[in-house]
Amino acid sequence: MTVTAERPAELTPRRPDRGPGSRADGWIRRAPLLPALVFTIIVTQLPFLFTIYYSLQSWNLVRPGSRQFVGVDNYILVFTDSQFRQVALNTVLLTAGAVLFSLLLGLLFALLLDRAFFGRGFIRTLLITPFLITPVAAALLWKTVLFDPTYGLINFVLSPFGAGDTDWISTFPLTSVMIALVWQWTPFMMLLILAGLQSQPHDVLEAARVDGANTWGVFREVTIPHLRRFIELGIVLGAIYLINTFDAIYMMTQGGPGTASANLPFYIYQRAFLGFDIGQSAAMGVVVVVATIIVATFALRLIFRSFSGGEET
Amino acid sequence: MAEVEFDQASRIYTAGAKPAVNRLDLEIEDGEFVVLVGPSGSGKSTALRMLAGLEEIDGGQIRIGGRNMVGVPSRDRDIAMVFQNYALYPNKTVGENMAFPLKMRGVPKEERASKVRAAAEILGLSEYLDRKPRALSGGQRQRVAMGRAIVREPQVFLMDEPLSNLDAKMRVSTRTEIAAMQRRLGVTTVYVTHDQVEAMTMGDRVALLKDGELQQFATPAELYDQPANAFVAGFIGSPAMNLFTLPVSEQGVRMGSSELALPRSLRSRISDAGLSTVQLGIRPEQWTVGADGNGSGVKAQVDVVEELGSDAFLYAHLDDGEQTPVVVRTSGRSGARRGDQIALTPTSEDLHLFDPSTGERV
Numbered sequence: 001m002t003v004t005a006e007r008p009a010e011l012t013p014r015r016p017d018r019g020p021g022s023r024a025d026g027w028i029r030r031a032p033l034l035p036a037l038v039f040t041i042i043v044t045q046l047p048f049l050f051t052i053y054y055s056l057q058s059w060n061l062v063r064p065g066s067r068q069f070v071g072v073d074n075y076i077l078v079f080t081d082s083q084f085r086q087v088a089l090n091t092v093l094l095t096a097g098a099v100l101f102s103l104l105l106g107l108l109f110a111l112l113l114d115r116a117f118f119g120r121g122f123i124r125t126l127l128i129t130p131f132l133i134t135p136v137a138a139a140l141l142w143k144t145v146l147f148d149p150t151y152g153l154i155n156f157v158l159s160p161f162g163a164g165d166t167d168w169i170s171t172f173p174l175t176s177v178m179i180a181l182v183w184q185w186t187p188f189m190m191l192l193i194l195a196g197l198q199s200q201p202h203d204v205l206e207a208a209r210v211d212g213a214n215t216w217g218v219f220r221e222v223t224i225p226h227l228r229r230f231i232e233l234g235i236v237l238g239a240i241y242l243i244n245t246f247d248a249i250y251m252m253t254q255g256g257p258g259t260a261s262a263n264l265p266f267y268i269y270q271r272a273f274l275g276f277d278i279g280q281s282a283a284m285g286v287v288v289v290v291a292t293i294i295v296a297t298f299a300l301r302l303i304f305r306s307f308s309g310g311e312e313t
Numbered sequence: 314m315a316e317v318e319f320d321q322a323s324r325i326y327t328a329g330a331k332p333a334v335n336r337l338d339l340e341i342e343d344g345e346f347v348v349l350v351g352p353s354g355s356g357k358s359t360a361l362r363m364l365a366g367l368e369e370i371d372g373g374q375i376r377i378g379g380r381n382m383v384g385v386p387s388r389d390r391d392i393a394m395v396f397q398n399y400a401l402y403p404n405k406t407v408g409e410n411m412a413f414p415l416k417m418r419g420v421p422k423e424e425r426a427s428k429v430r431a432a433a434e435i436l437g438l439s440e441y442l443d444r445k446p447r448a449l450s451g452g453q454r455q456r457v458a459m460g461r462a463i464v465r466e467p468q469v470f471l472m473d474e475p476l477s478n479l480d481a482k483m484r485v486s487t488r489t490e491i492a493a494m495q496r497r498l499g500v501t502t503v504y505v506t507h508d509q510v511e512a513m514t515m516g517d518r519v520a521l522l523k524d525g526e527l528q529q530f531a532t533p534a535e536l537y538d539q540p541a542n543a544f545v546a547g548f549i550g551s552p553a554m555n556l557f558t559l560p561v562s563e564q565g566v567r568m569g570s571s572e573l574a575l576p577r578s579l580r581s582r583i584s585d586a587g588l589s590t591v592q593l594g595i596r597p598e599q600w601t602v603g604a605d606g607n608g609s610g611v612k613a614q615v616d617v618v619e620e621l622g623s624d625a626f627l628y629a630h631l632d633d634g635e636q637t638p639v640v641v642r643t644s645g646r647s648g649a650r651r652g653d654q655i656a657l658t659p660t661s662e663d664l665h666l667f668d669p670s671t672g673e674r675v
Contacts, residue, residue: 206367207400210471211461212388212417221413225404 048289054282061276074283083259084267084284090174091243091263098181098245099238103231105182106189113190114197131187139251142180143169147252173253173261180248185241189234196230197223236299243292264288315378315468317341317364317501323372324359324525333359335525336373341518344499346492348516350506352548356525358473361505365394365471377469388417393462394471398478399454401446407457408433408442414465432460435494452483459491463498470495470502476511488515509549513537521545538663543672546594546665552626552640554594558669561589568611569633576662583666586675594665597626597642602649603656610656613639618649629655 016022055074059067078084113124130138146153149167158164169176200223208218246265249255255262255270262270268288272281319339325332334356341347349357362368364375366387375382382390393414401410408429415425433439436456446454455475462470475491476484492515495502506512512519513533520530521544529541540546546554559566561583565575573593575583583591603610616638617628625643630636641657643649666675 201398201400203396203398203400204402206365206387207394207396207461208402208413208417209367209387210365210392210394211414211465213413214388217417221417222402225402228404 051282051285054278055286057279057282059277059279061278070279074279075287077280078283078287087259087262087264087267090259090261094174094178094181094245094263095239095242097178098185098242099235101178101182102185102238103189103234105186106191106234107193107227107231109186109190110193110197113194127190128187130184131191133184135184135247136251138184139180139248142176142183143252147176169253170257173257177245177248177252177261180252181242181245185238189238192230192234192237193227196227200226232302236303239299240296315501316343316345317347317469317503318376319360319364319373320376321373322360322363322370322375324356324363324368325371331525332371333525334363334522337522337525337527339520339527339530341501341503344501346495346502346504346515346517348504348506348512348519349522350509350512350519350548351522351528353507354524355522357505357507357522359525360522361471361473361503364469364503365392366390391468392471393465393467393469394473395455395458395462395475397474399446399458399475401454401457401461403446406443406445407438407449407460410446410457411442411460411464414461418465428464429460432464435463436460451478451480452487455479455487459494463494467500470500470504472502472504474506475504476506477508484511491515510551513549521548523548539674540594540665541674543592543594543667546667550596552597552642554596554665555639556667557593557595557637558590559593561591566591566593569631569637571611573611573659575664578662579664579666582675586668588668588675590669591675592667592669592672594667595659597640599659599661599664600641600657601660602627602641602643602647603658604654610658613655613657615649615651615653615655618651620645625649627655629657 019025056069056071057067058070058073109127113120113127117123133141144152147168149155149165152168154168155164155166158166204222204226205218208222213221243263244265245263246269249261249263249266253261255266259267264284265288268281268284271277271284275281317339318341319337321336321338322334323332323336324334337356337360339347349360351357359368363370364377364382366382366385370383377390377392402413405413408426411429411432412425415428420428429442430439433442436459438453438456438460441449441453441457446457449457455478458475472491476487479487488511491504504511504515512521513536516533518530518532519536521528521536523544529536529545531539531541536545536549540549540554543556547556557566557568559568559573562572565573565580567573612632613629614632615627615629619626619628623645625645625647627641627643627649629639629641631639639657641655649655667673668675
């Protein structure tokens with residue numbers, strides 16, 4: 001993206017025909033950037049144009065020769081598809097839930113790590129570890145080692161209390177995926193909030209104590225307002241990553257049972273590569289991209305507003 | 314309003330090391346303005362923070378209004394503090410900043426607003442109440458910090474170098490404002506600074522600390538005229554007092570090749586203390602300058618002349634073989650120049666004598 005600032009007309013000098021400042025000179029200086037621009041267009045914009053083109057076709061790979069132009073029929077189908085609405089809701093629930101809970105847990109751990117105690121460095125490393133694990137491996141770990149109904153650790157721990165026979169993943173598919181995601185994303189939120197906590201000036205905290213605030217008062221009145229923009233950043237970045245979740249769903253539930261734990265990326269994948277319905281899935285993809293652009297615009301505006309404000313005194 | 318007592322109060326950061334504040338004894342009267350002054354690392358800020366409840370009291374007691382403060386959290390001490398960097402709440406407006414201590418004490422909203430308005434009126438902040446601190450100048454922020462302290466009507470004001478972030482001119486005017494406001498409100502105030510001019514001009518009494526130990530606690534005039542030891546003598550006064558360690562002779566002391574006659578009262582103090590060498594302190598204004606060659610006085614050569622208009626300071630060195638530096642105050646435009654030979658005679662009889670081994674006043 002380029003930002004061009006309009007210059008007042010009287011300040012714009014006449015462009016020379018040759019030499020520095022001429023139109024040719026401008027292109028010579030921009031030329032080294034062109035390969036990157038061309039590459040970006042090829043890998044992001046062309047596929048999107050193709051997707052739009054496919055979305056206007058009825059084209060199922062299992063029925064060769066059936067390909068034909070159908071206009072916006074695919075889009076009408078998308079909006080009347082109750083499964084699509086269910087999956088869209090799943091996406092919102094999964095993203096919002098995972099962001100919210102990892103944020104709350106991250107805040108809690110960050111507050112603990114912000115105080116000095118023996119072995120803090122070691123504990124901090126342990127807490128960061130989930131973030132360093134490959135998402136596929138993490139999902140597999142939750143599916144087999146922890147949630148498995150026969151030899152999972154959770155049922156093993158619960159069995160002495162007579163509650164160890166739940167098949168967690170088929171009973172609570174969306175919640176199970178969400179738990180695995182929260183486990184992976186809590187360290188990210190924790191690090192972000194910890195950075196916020198440690199950038200807080202000490203004298204402001206001391207002033208609040210002298211001014212009569214108890215621990216909760218200091219936290220509510222001084223720390224939370226200071227952390228606001230770190231929390232906002234966590235929400236936006238977390239949402240951007242988590243809305244695209246695929247690996248955890250693929251590994252743990254395959255979107256099932258039915259579409260109970262599928263989100264939009266996974267559902268589109270299913271329709272395109274398991275149902276081979278290129279036209280339908282392309283239309284869904286376009287709808288998702290447009291919706292994402294709308295949401296992302298607001299989210300990014302939020303980030304830039306809270307970070308360009310510059311709260312430091 | 315209350316009196317404040319430090320009773321053998323100590324702060325020890327690491328066991329076995331020298332305490333940051335060592336058995337400090339201060340009795341501050343109700344309504345008094347006391348300045349804690351000292352070089353950096355003297356423990357003055359630590360002492361203030363102990364009083365504020367931001368540092369532990371590891372030994373002894375601190376009492377506010379007769380009540381022992383050991384183990385009492387800051388919020389229950391009924392104090393207000395002004396910090397060096399003001400420590401305003403960046404997300405709150407000026408009005409919210411000033412109302413915060415009242416809010417934390419559960420004061421109703423209307424009462425908070427009227428108190429904040431009254432304080433803002435006094436401090437000239439009325440039109441800024443809706444602004445955030447970052448939209449204010451340094452001087453205005455400083456006043457917001459003051460306002461936040463005074464709306465509380467606390468028993469004690471604590472101020473930790475509140476002027477050090479202001480420019481020189483602001484500092485002088487704000488200094489007077491703070492002193493005047495304190496007199497009007499009559500609230501006991503403990504003020505920390507490293508600037509001896511602030512200490513001398515603002516304090517009813519001044520406590521001078523060094524390495525965590527109290528050196529002297531007295532009125533500014535007493536500190537200047539009767540310094541308890543050579544450190545106090547050297548710290549208070551600008552330029553600093555001239556201190557010479559000299560052998561005692563018949564009529565006074567030997568200063569280089571010449572003999573400096575001392576009045577009988579001073580000679581008897583030296584002999585009572587049984588000293589063979591003595592540390593002699595002469596303030597820059599306690600010299601008269603004569604042209605060289607009239608025989609009397611200590612000979613010196615001028616290195617630098619600082620002309621201030623009303624006064625001039627001559628930075629010179631003595632002709633004693635060791636080039637001992639000496640500072641002399643003369644009237645302005647005295648015509649002295651670099652390289653001039655001058656003869657110096659102490660004018661006053663109130664010269665300061667210190668024991669060279671202990672530094673104590675003789």
